[in-house]
Amino acid sequence: MEEKAVFFFDIDNCLYPRSLKILDLMSSKIDDYFKLKLDVSEEEALRIHTQYMMDYGLAIEGLVRHHSIDPLDYNSKVDDSIPIFDIIKPDPKLRSFLESFNRSKVKLWLLTNAYKTHASRVIKALDVEDLFEGCTFCDYTEPVLVCKPKPEMFTRAMQQAGVTDKNKCYFVDDSAKNVRGAKAFGWKLAAHFLEPEDPSPAVPVGDCEVRDLAELKTIVPELFV
Structure with a gap:
């Protein structure tokens, strides 16, 4: 066959549609996660986040590679914390x-x-x-x-x-x-x-x-x- x-x-x-701003919410939560886990300022969190997206395409990959972050913990506090059913x-x-x-x-x-x-x-x-x-x-x-x-x-x-x-x-x-x-x-x-x-x-x-x-x-x- x-x-x-x-x-x-x-x-x-x-x-x-992008207008639902799911990725904007996600980006904000990623910055918050960087600040919490890496103990850095908001400006530094944004800089690192941007750098990892450029280098790897995924913020989580940079966190795993350089900071030994548990990706499932990241997922629970970033992607899965977004109230999807309230938005979509x-x-x-x-x-x-x-x-x-x-x-x-x-x-x-x-x-x-x-x-x-x-x-x-x-x-x-x-x-x-x-x-x-x-x-x-x-x-x-x-x-x-x-x-x-x-x-x-x-x-x-x-x-x-x-x-x-x-x-x-x-x-x-x-x-x-x-x-x-x-x-x-x-x-x-x-x-x-x-x-x-x-x-x-x-x-x-x-x-x-x-x-x-x-x-x-x-x-x-x-x-x-």
């Missing part, structure tokens, strides 16, 4: 879009740099958890964290989703860095998600840009019929 294609979806600021509500439009995929041709899969608990809470709040067949996440229990845009993360996602052909892998993410990574890795489609008000990058970072996930129906119509 021919293997199905897989459409990999980022979660944060992709399945829900069921999204019938998103659900209708996801339901329009032809499931005989493609499976839907989540690909996130968050831990699994955050991913689970978000898709439950959106009321779309039953539409995804799995989730590849940054496993905070591992001694070395693997996250997008590392090639190892894309390899892991393919293994977990049960697809061997890169030409059957489709991806959408709001992070330019992650979209570039997926394109460099050789996936068939790397789509850059932008909010309506965002300017297009001077140099395209993927195969296409979308400002509404429903636009994917015209970009890869073969997955919907």
